[in-house]
Amino acid sequence: MPWVDQVRQLFDRAGAPMTFRLDRQADYEHFVAGVQLTDILTDLSADLAQCHLLLPQEALGSFPGAGSDLSRGHWSPAAAVLIRELTALARRWVTKPVITRGMHPGAAIVLDAAAGLMRAQLDAVDAAGPALLQRAPRPSVVARIRVLVPARFRSAMAWSLTPLTVPGPRPTAAATADPSPAADDTGLRPPPPHPDVTRPPPQIAADQMPSYVAVIMDGNGRWAEQRGLSRSDGHRAGILALRETVYGALDIGLRNLTLYAFSTENWKRDPEEIAVILSAFQYELDEGPIRDLDVRQRWAGQSGRLPEELVQALTRQERRTRARTGMTLTVCINYGGRDEITRTAAALARATRAGEVNPDHIGPDDFTRHLPHPDMPDVDLLWRTGNEQRTSNFLPWHATYAELYFTPGYWPDVDRRDLWQAITEYSRRQRRHGAVPAPLASPENHLPSPHVQPDPCPLTRSSSE
Numbered sequence: 344m345p346w347v348d349q350v351r352q353l354f355d356r357a358g359a360p361m362t363f364r365l366d367r368q369a370d371y372e373h374f375v376a377g378v379q380l381t382d383i384l385t386d387l388s389a390d391l392a393q394c395h396l397l398l399p400q401e402a403l404g405s406f407p408g409a410g411s412d413l414s415r416g417h418w419s420p421a422a423a424v425l426i427r428e429l430t431a432l433a434r435r436w437v438t439k440p441v442i443t444r445g446m447h448p449g450a451a452i453v454l455d456a457a458a459g460l461m462r463a464q465l466d467a468v469d470a471a472g473p474a475l476l477q478r479a480p481r482p483s484v485v486a487r488i489r490v491l492v493p494a495r496f497r498s499a500m501a502w503s504l505t506p507l508t509v510p511g512p513r514p515t516a517a518a519t520a521d522p523s524p525a526a527d528d529t530g531l532r533p534p535p536p537h538p539d540v541t542r543p544p545p546q547i548a549a550d551q552m553p554s555y556v557a558v559i560m561d562g563n564g565r566w567a568e569q570r571g572l573s574r575s576d577g578h579r580a581g582i583l584a585l586r587e588t589v590y591g592a593l594d595i596g597l598r599n600l601t602l603y604a605f606s607t608e609n610w611k612r613d614p615e616e617i618a619v620i621l622s623a624f625q626y627e628l629d630e631g632p633i634r635d636l637d638v639r640q641r642w643a644g645q646s647g648r649l650p651e652e653l654v655q656a657l658t659r660q661e662r663r664t665r666a667r668t669g670m671t672l673t674v675c676i677n678y679g680g681r682d683e684i685t686r687t688a689a690a691l692a693r694a695t696r697a698g699e700v701n702p703d704h705i706g707p708d709d710f711t712r713h714l715p716h717p718d719m720p721d722v723d724l725l726w727r728t729g730n731e732q733r734t735s736n737f738l739p740w741h742a743t744y745a746e747l748y749f750t751p752g753y754w755p756d757v758d759r760r761d762l763w764q765a766i767t768e769y770s771r772r773q774r775r776h777g778a779v780p781a782p783l784a785s786p787e788n789h790l791p792s793p794h795v796q797p798d799p800c801p802l803t804r805s806s807s808e
């Protein structure tokens with residue numbers, strides 16, 4: 344979908360908008376659904392490895408047993424028929440030449456060629472058979488050439504017969520009157536500036552900068568109660584603080600930010616409050632301004648009792664943003680640390696039973712490889728707002744050596760400066776990971792200053808304080 348957006352923008356700028364006729368809306372929607380289904384079928388093995396089965400519910404209902412077979416990694420006859428039916432359906436959906444009617448021929452050829460490549464992809468899915476559960480199938484070079492060479496030829500003809508003016512460079516943000524910079528060619532926007540923040544984020548030396556900050560966003564309810572508002576109002580206000588934190592993280596160049604949004608224990612709350620929390624996150628991540636930032640979104644947690652719509656939105660955003668490189672934002676929804684550890688232990692037990700892991704030699708790295716997100720790094724800084732000093736079942740595996748930082752204010756009062764302050768505080772800490780710190784470079788640094796009382800507990804203080 345990001346690719347389609349880019350192509351559409353390019354054609355818009357060239358004065359040949361890729362407009363879809365309204366009377367073709369249903370065909371267009373089918374085409375998009377076909378693109379998504381092709382993508383889901385292609386990535387089946389990667390999604391199953393993360394315990395997600397994203398195939399449409401209606402299809403799973405029509406083939407009893409096929410869904411659970413696939414979830415168990417078992418290529419049964421029912422699973423094979425289900426996949427064959429779905430590839431056939433996706434093929435029908437992406438074969439919709441009528442949606443290109445009325446478009447500039449150049450744009451129509453781009454879309455037709457994309458549909459041709461998707462059909463080649465679906466052929467590869469069909470041909471993969473049980474290997475579909477091991478790796479993503481790819482069409483052969485020959486299959487791609489068969490689509491691309493004639494498309495290139497037809498498009499050269501189309502452009503020579505109906506040329507367009509090549510779009511000039513996009514005006515820079517400074518040159519336009521619009522205060523919010525326009526989206527760039529990739530459709531991504533930089534974070535907007537904070538209205539009251541005139542100073543740039545603090546300069547933190549690269550080796551003192553955390554790579555990964557995880558935040559327990561606590562205090563929405565108390566913030567609202569203090570103001571005579573409902574807890575739901577507190578959660579809505581908390582979303583604005585989340586946005587600010589993401590902006591601040593991009594401003595300061597943080598690589599990984601993980602936010603605790605809803606825990607496996609939060610189901611104990613009133614259903615109405617739960618519904619507000621979940622729908623606020625769904626809206627924010629799927630349709631709010633974060634979706635257009637250079638942020639790769641990920642979700643950690645169990646689908647379990649979450650509304651199907653929310654799970655679809657979270658996985659859709661993961662797919663849409665997976666090529667983005669600015670920062671990785673992991674949102675923990677229906678997440679519990681013990682649940683994560685239990686699932687990982689079960690995955691490790693299955694691998695042991697299958698003979699893939701020797702139980703006598705299991706080490707921490709084996710455990711990490713079987714986590715739902717094996718590539719998630721260790722947390723450098725764990726920050727909790729809301730005046731509580733506990734971790735509430737958050738990231739027990741990843742945060743064993745995190746620096747802890749607790750602040751008294753409630754989450755909705757947070758803005759990007761608070762994140763910068765947290766990072767500044769982190770940069771002053773000395774991390775040892777069990778080792779003895781190396782001696783300081785210059786000998787005079789060892790001498791206590793004549794004006795400073797000797798620190799009664801030097802090991803608890805940072806070297807730079």
Ligand code: IPE
Nearest residue numbers: 560561562563564565604605
């Ligand atoms: C954190 O705020 C948000 C979630 C747990 C979803 P709380 O709702 O826990 O707010 P307090 O702690 O009751 O003030």
Ligand code: IPE
Nearest residue numbers: 559560561603604605606735
């Ligand atoms: C932790 O906050 C969970 C989230 C912020 C999502 P809680 O408010 O649920 O934690 P406890 O109950 O105070 O430990």
Ligand code: MG
Nearest residue numbers: 561562563729
């Ligand atoms: Mg709380």
